[in-house]
Amino acid sequence: MVRQCEHCGERRQALRRPKTGHKVCRECFFQLLEDEVHETITQNQLFKKGERVAMAASGGKDSTVLAHILSELNTRHDYGLDLFLLSIDEGISGYRDDSLETVKRNEVQYGIPLKVLSYKELYGWTMDEIVKEIGRKNNCTFCGVFRRQALDRGAALMKADKMATGHNADDMAETILLNLLRGDIARLSRCTAIMTGEEGALPRCKPFKYTYEKEIVMYAYFKKLDYFSTECIYSPNAYRGYARDFIKDLEAIRPRAIVDIIKSGEDFRISSTARMPVQGVCSRCGYISSQKLCKACVLLDGLNRGLPRLGISRTRGIKSTNGVADIDEKSAVAGAVGNGFSKKLSLEF
Amino acid sequence: MAACAGACDGCSAGDASHAIGDRRLDIARSVCMKCKEEAAVALANQTEPMCAQCLRSSILGKFKTVLNTHALVSAQDRILLGFSGGPSSRVALEFLAEIRSEALASRALNAPGFGLGVVFIDEGLAIGTSREERSRAVDVVEKIVSRLELPLVVRRLEEVFDDDNQEDCATQLKNLLDSVKDGTGKEDIVEILRMELLEQVAKKEGYTKLVLGLSTTRIAARVVSATAKGQGFALAAGVQYVDSRWHAPVVLPLRDCATKELALLCHFFHLETLFLRNFSTLVEPSASTINSLCSNFVFTLREDNSSRDHTIVRTAGKLTPFSFNHLAPSNGDSRSMRKRRGVKTELSNSGSNMEALCVLCRAPVDGRSQLEDDPRYCRSCTLQIVDDSKVCNLLPRHIQARRAGQAWMKSQIEEFLL
Numbered sequence: 113m114v115r116q117c118e119h120c121g122e123r124r125q126a127l128r129r130p131k132t133g134h135k136v137c138r139e140c141f142f143q144l145l146e147d148e149v150h151e152t153i154t155q156n157q158l159f160k161k162g163e164r165v166a167m168a169a170s171g172g173k174d175s176t177v178l179a180h181i182l183s184e185l186n187t188r189h190d191y192g193l194d195l196f197l198l199s200i201d202e203g204i205s206g207y208r209d210d211s212l213e214t215v216k217r218n219e220v221q222y223g224i225p226l227k228v229l230s231y232k233e234l235y236g237w238t239m240d241e242i243v244k245e246i247g248r249k250n251n252c253t254f255c256g257v258f259r260r261q262a263l264d265r266g267a268a269l270m271k272a273d274k275m276a277t278g279h280n281a282d283d284m285a286e287t288i289l290l291n292l293l294r295g296d297i298a299r300l301s302r303c304t305a306i307m308t309g310e311e312g313a314l315p316r317c318k319p320f321k322y323t324y325e326k327e328i329v330m331y332a333y334f335k336k337l338d339y340f341s342t343e344c345i346y347s348p349n350a351y352r353g354y355a356r357d358f359i360k361d362l363e364a365i366r367p368r369a370i371v372d373i374i375k376s377g378e379d380f381r382i383s384s385t386a387r388m389p390v391q392g393v394c395s396r397c398g399y400i401s402s403q404k405l406c407k408a409c410v411l412l413d414g415l416n417r418g419l420p421r422l423g424i425s426r427t428r429g430i431k432s433t434n435g436v437a438d439i440d441e442k443s444a445v446a447g448a449v450g451n452g453f454s455k456k457l458s459l460e461f
Numbered sequence: 462m463a464a465c466a467g468a469c470d471g472c473s474a475g476d477a478s479h480a481i482g483d484r485r486l487d488i489a490r491s492v493c494m495k496c497k498e499e500a501a502v503a504l505a506n507q508t509e510p511m512c513a514q515c516l517r518s519s520i521l522g523k524f525k526t527v528l529n530t531h532a533l534v535s536a537q538d539r540i541l542l543g544f545s546g547g548p549s550s551r552v553a554l555e556f557l558a559e560i561r562s563e564a565l566a567s568r569a570l571n572a573p574g575f576g577l578g579v580v581f582i583d584e585g586l587a588i589g590t591s592r593e594e595r596s597r598a599v600d601v602v603e604k605i606v607s608r609l610e611l612p613l614v615v616r617r618l619e620e621v622f623d624d625d626n627q628e629d630c631a632t633q634l635k636n637l638l639d640s641v642k643d644g645t646g647k648e649d650i651v652e653i654l655r656m657e658l659l660e661q662v663a664k665k666e667g668y669t670k671l672v673l674g675l676s677t678t679r680i681a682a683r684v685v686s687a688t689a690k691g692q693g694f695a696l697a698a699g700v701q702y703v704d705s706r707w708h709a710p711v712v713l714p715l716r717d718c719a720t721k722e723l724a725l726l727c728h729f730f731h732l733e734t735l736f737l738r739n740f741s742t743l744v745e746p747s748a749s750t751i752n753s754l755c756s757n758f759v760f761t762l763r764e765d766n767s768s769r770d771h772t773i774v775r776t777a778g779k780l781t782p783f784s785f786n787h788l789a790p791s792n793g794d795s796r797s798m799r800k801r802r803g804v805k806t807e808l809s810n811s812g813s814n815m816e817a818l819c820v821l822c823r824a825p826v827d828g829r830s831q832l833e834d835d836p837r838y839c840r841s842c843t844l845q846i847v848d849d850s851k852v853c854n855l856l857p858r859h860i861q862a863r864r865a866g867q868a869w870m871k872s873q874i875e876e877f878l879l
Contacts, residue, residue: 295773366645372690376691376693377693381780
């Protein structure tokens with residue numbers, strides 16, 4: 113006995129929605145998901161007409177589906193956005209070089225212009241070189257800090273007004289849990305915001321904040337979207353793995369729990385007078401920073417001086433711009449590139 | 462963490478596991494760091510190797526410090542200890558009895574010669590334990606408590622229904638539990654009923670404070686499970702030292718001690734404990750409840766870092782507490798006196814800013830986000846317990862009779878009041 117879709121009642125059931133458990137046909141699933149993302153975008157006023165939006169693209173499922181859905185909704189609901197893809201090459205062989213090929217294919221498939229920036233040209237180090245230097249325990253910190261800045265620089269170079277990332281509900285729930293486990297109350301209060309950096313030049317938003325990872329995979333699968341599906345080769349050691357495993361188990365018991373975690377995160381009573389960092393600029397590269405030197409500069413400094421734990425657990429030895437007299441060639445290049453960018457964009461950072 | 466085969470250089474994950482291995486060897490060979498005489502047998506405070514006696518004095522020290530710093534107990538109090546038979550409440554029982562008898566013996570002026578009683582709630586009907594197992598458990602508890610010469614009250618969970626006929630109570634409990642479809646909801650309603658019964662006992666027998674043996678590890682598990690259930694707003698309420706939402710305020714003197722060190726203490730000093738089954742015992746992980754998943758999660762995290770539960774509780778402790786997380790002022794306990802004794806916990810302002818509470822779990826209700834269905838219940842209870850109006854009608858009558866109240870109405874319109 114073939115059952116009918118619970119939404120349209122006409123077509124055949126093809127799947128059960130991970131988020132709601134509703135049994136629907138393919139077409140209704142696409143429509144429901146796209147409508148939910150549209151709801152999120154409009155309710156939270158994520159975009160304004162005529163904005164130039166950089167979509168962070170890694171070639172993975174989140175960014176591929178983001179590019180697809182955002183360009184679709186842009187046309188369907190007349191957002192009037194000028195979209196383009198922004199990709200960062202961290203220099204992880206066997207992982208990033210393959211996923212970049214996927215993004216280049218997306219450029220062609222969706223007819224959206226693509227810009228690629230690499231760690232090598234920005235900082236003078238690839239992730240492979242960094243891991244060789246510092247080992248596998250804290251490499252995610254380096255990659256994350258560098259990537260954030262790289263995306264901002266790329267977006268500024270391309271004169272973007274806003275950036276959209278593919279962070280999904282599972283990511284948000286993991287981050288909330290992670291901050292709870294690590295005692296980072298300041299981050300806990302900020303991490304649930306759907307849009308950050310509105311006061312600055314480049315706000316970034318997360319249209320997929322309430323979208324389940326499983327549903328993104330399902331969407332890409334049924335739409336036969338082209339994406340790169342391997343995990344970063346350095347991820348098995350990441351602490352986030354604990355949170356991820358827990359959330360997978362939690363989802364199996366109660367699918368609703370993922371949005372419940374996000375709701376909890378949004379509802380946490382955190383005193384607004386709790387020590388919040390004051391936003392300034394990095395004295396070396398001009399990027400936004402709550403300290404004298406931004407984290408990327410501190411980490412880079414550590415790498416170049418053979419102090420891999422500088423900025424991770426060690427704070428003694430962080431030198432301000434004046435103190436760095438005997439820098440080697442690598443950091444000179446990085447510094448020059450950094451300064452070059454900051455000369456063009458000094459007003460934006 | 463993946464084991465390091467030794468071949469990769471610069472692999473810091475491998476370094477960590479070597480370090481842990483080394484530490485284990487260290488305990489076996491090392492001497493207690495406190496008395497420096499006896500051989501060390503356990504790690505106190507996650508990192509300090511100590512002999513059994515020093516472990517005991519370390520935990521007792523923490524217990525007394527918490528009682529004094531937060532003025533949890535005064536000489537005028539009659540304390541009721543909720544005893545489950547587990548290691549945490551066993552230690553609480555032992556220490557409270559000891560402190561009390563020392564005080565009575567010394568007859569010092571401000572020594573807490575408080576009244577002390579014990580209550581054991583038999584939840585066997587809810588869990589489905591056999592009659593033999595249940596009576597065996599009660600026998601063990603009676604033996605333990607009588608040895609300490611303290612009054613013991615034993616109640617069955619079904620007595621929360623306050624019916625003279627025991628059979629009827631049992632039936633009502635069964636019907637209620639059968640009507641709750643969600644596994645986690647079932648576990649939570651049992652806990653809610655337990656707290657209701659504890660409050661009833663305290664009220665009836667004239668106790669002024671309720672002590673629960675909640676350890677850091679268990680509170681950390683509650684923090685995670687509350688987050689997973691969307692109870693972020695109310696989370697801060699149940700993680701502090703004091704909780705005055707009950708007729709006899711609930712205090713948690715073991716909040717700073719991990720379950721592990723409490724269990725070790727019971728082991729070394731042969732303090733008899735009881736193993737009681739719960740809904741998740743011998744159940745497959747995928748079919749278990751959110752509560753047990755979170756509890757296992759915290760234990761997994763502790764394997765990587767034995768202070769993780771402390772970090773979680775500390776983080777949760779930084780969330781803004783509620784007005785009922787302070788004790789009401791009592792006679793002979795002025796603010797200046799408390800300051801002199803170095804007491805940390807604030808006194809509450811009597812009656813003002815009383816938050817609207819869910820009539821079932823007493824979670825403070827966020828005025829802004831309310832489901833329309835029934836304003837008396839919080840969002841979490843509505844979704845996982847009372848999702849069907851049938852369930853409402855099967856709750857104990859005194860819970861059903863509770864009104865939403867002024868506090869709830871105020872919370873709905875607060876933002877508009879000028």
